[in-house]
Amino acid sequence: xxxxxxxxxxxxxxxxxxxxxxxxxxxxxxxxxxxxxxxxxxxxxxxxxxxxxxxxxxxxxxxxxxxxxxxxxxxxxxxxxxxxxxxxxxxxxxxxxxxxxxxxxxxxxxxxxxxxxxxxxxxxxxxxxxxxx
Numbered sequence: 045x046x047x048x049x050x051x052x053x054x055x056x057x058x059x060x061x062x063x064x065x066x067x068x069x070x071x072x073x074x075x076x077x078x079x080x081x082x083x084x085x086x087x088x089x090x091x092x093x094x095x096x097x098x099x100x101x102x103x104x105x106x107x108x109x110x111x112x113x114x115x116x117x118x119x120x121x122x123x124x125x126x127x128x129x130x131x132x133x134x135x136x137x138x139x140x141x142x143x144x145x146x147x148x149x150x151x152x153x154x155x156x157x158x159x160x161x162x163x164x165x166x167x168x169x170x171x172x173x174x175x176x177x
Contacts, residue, residue: 099144099164109161111141116157126150128160 099108115135129145144164154160
């Protein structure tokens with residue numbers, strides 16, 4: 045059988061199957077070849093392994109910003125809180141994120157993701173940084 049559209053030969057295909065056979069069968073790194081092992085997480089990566097981050101007062105700004113960025117794109121801004129909550133519902137964002145948006149004033153406008161993350165991580169009744177005297 046001739047394979048005209050493949051960029052690799054039949055022999056190279058077989059060689060690649062043999063190289064990956066241990067990994068595919070075991071489902072974890074075989075340590076035979078380090079280049080194929082997944083890269084570990086960095087020390088400064090936000091903790092999201094336990095599930096979605098729930099924005100609350102005192103939550104990590106980076107973690108909330110990362111969770112928002114998963115569901116909101118640049119095209120979403122500038123927008124009001126109500127519009128952004130609608131986009132989050134459409135994108136099937138975690139309930140904790142949508143509920144936190146629901147507790148904010150619906151007419152409040154946000155210019156970018158950073159501003160929204162700061163507003164979500166502020167404590168209730170805390171004035172925005174620009175309004176403090």
